[in-house]
Amino acid sequence: MKDQLRRKVKLNRIAALICLIVGLIYYILIYFQASPREVPGAKGFGRLTGRFFPQLGGGIFILSAAFLLLKSFFNEKFIKKTDDSDMLKSMLDRNEAVIGMSRSEFIASASITVVGLVYAGLLPFLGYLMATIFAVLVLSRGMGNRNWLYLFILAVVIPSIINYVFISVLYVPLPRGFLSFLFE
């Protein structure tokens, strides 16, 4: 039980550290990206500027992250010293039920995101239909779909139906890319 708790505490610490860094960057950015001028009607009340609310939100975020970080150190010490199994069990059940992830899972999820962003970048050039056919094909194969009929339905038929519904029924101008002449 103690090992399980230690792992949870460690992952909580990582989460708290990431949040703390994000919070501090946000707080610094307030001074470059938010107006120091008072909002209309607040002349003379000093702090009611465009920065006031971000400072409040960012402040709570930083404090919460710092609290979570401190709590992780305290919890680690507590786990080391106590032998009260009821208390340890309640800690395990009560909170910080971190699911966590392995390094390979993190890399895989980040890679999916990067591939997704590349797809978004190519969308105006390839068009929704062509880009999505490729993307769905890669995604389906990646998820272990090997049946060619399924792959055809998933990658060609469904994006084509969606493309048709949005362009011709709902009149949403989806990106057409280099195949735009087909839709004329």
Added chain:
Amino acid sequence: MLEQMFDGLMLALDPISVLAVGIGVVVGILIGAIPGLTTTMGMAIFVPFTFFLPPLVGLPFLIGLYKGGIYGGSIPAILINAPGTGAAIATVFDGYELAKQGRAGSALKVALFSSSIGDTLSDIITIMLAQSVVSIALLVGKPELFSILIFSLAIISTMTGASVAKGLLAASFGLMLSTVGTDIGGRWRFAFGNSDLAGGFSLITLLIGLFAFATIIERVLESKKADEKQREIFKISKEDKLRWPEFRKCIPHILRSTGIGSFIGLVPAVGQPVAAFLGYSCAKRFSKEPEKFGKGSLEGVAGPEACNNAVNGPTLLPLMAFGIPGDMVTAVLLGALIVQGLRPGPGLFRNYGDIMYGVLMSMMVANVFMFIFGYIFAGLFSKIARINSKYLIPVVFALAIVGSYAVNNNVFDVAVMIFFGFVGFLLNRFDIPLAPMVITFLLGHGVENSLIQSLILFKGNPLGFFERPFCMTLLISAALIIFAPGLYHWYKRIKAF
């Protein structure tokens, strides 16, 4: 009011609206029945379709999807021990045990009857209370509104996660995201000179990312695990019949749970999972055979199912009055309402009474569809629960892309959606709850606006809030909600140390 209600009923019974509700219910049951897909995700990817439809087609479709999804979640809970939605968590306890005993059909019928009764009764309560609750918003000034929002955010932050610190972290992250765009004085803030960011992040884009793209990442990673356990799936036996004396025993639990669920629906953020657990424990407490609970009791299915469905209607009341969504699904509904020009608040029923009653009446139509489809096609839906979500994830991807693009006809939104998908995945893995983040993101502008207006009213003195008894009560309650449980826990810990 009666005239508006009648007009609303007529609008809800328009064939196109009825058809939209029917399609929504079927789509919702399908999404709820497939483990791995959630109602919130379904709502998020289908919301963009409703932008281009009239309010009384798009909104009834979403209402149908919502109701169908909550009921649909009970199907895999009973048949394969995997709740399709969080709302069906407590249905697993007895539903799956009944399925093991060859009584899956009876369990599904009790779930359907309880859901339909609980839902219909709570919808009647909602329709009766709607205009009165919304008119309360007329009496509320900026300081009171700010206090109500802070009180709601305190409940949201503490109720939706296991840890208050993580709830606050998520809530303040939502506030931070809401500051992107334009400040109260109309000046760009955190836009980095990019006009695409000047309007802030779109709620729908954020929701599609957090729920649809994060699910895609999760399922792709899951598909890589070779040692995935194959779940046993029970079939509906033809010999299994639900008898009247058995169902009669469930009726008091259904009625009690409907009351509890309706009350819970009025409190922001508590939501269906908590209601389902409460419904289950109350049914056990008041049952004449509590020893059967957990071993296959029909009463143990009726209690949570009536309770979780009874939340659906009343949760719309704080949404319509103050724009405070009760949970993530109603947050999506709020996005859809705003896009249709139906901004929550006191003017909602004054200006759009017939449309709003039409939307509320379509909840009743959805219940009728849910009952008919659930009764006739139970066998078919039980087969759908066996579909592996890997066949549907590529469809979710195609819809997520087109949905996020359609918000502003802009590729930038697609990139934002993908980015938030990754953020949602990380938050899920670190067990940081998404609900406080989404709801505070949504309420952020309202909180900032009401805070600054109140401070201007109080000439910059924040103590002005404490000169108003209503504000003081709510703000002190909010502080107690946030700090009291933590202080008590630490006191116990230090004592043990």
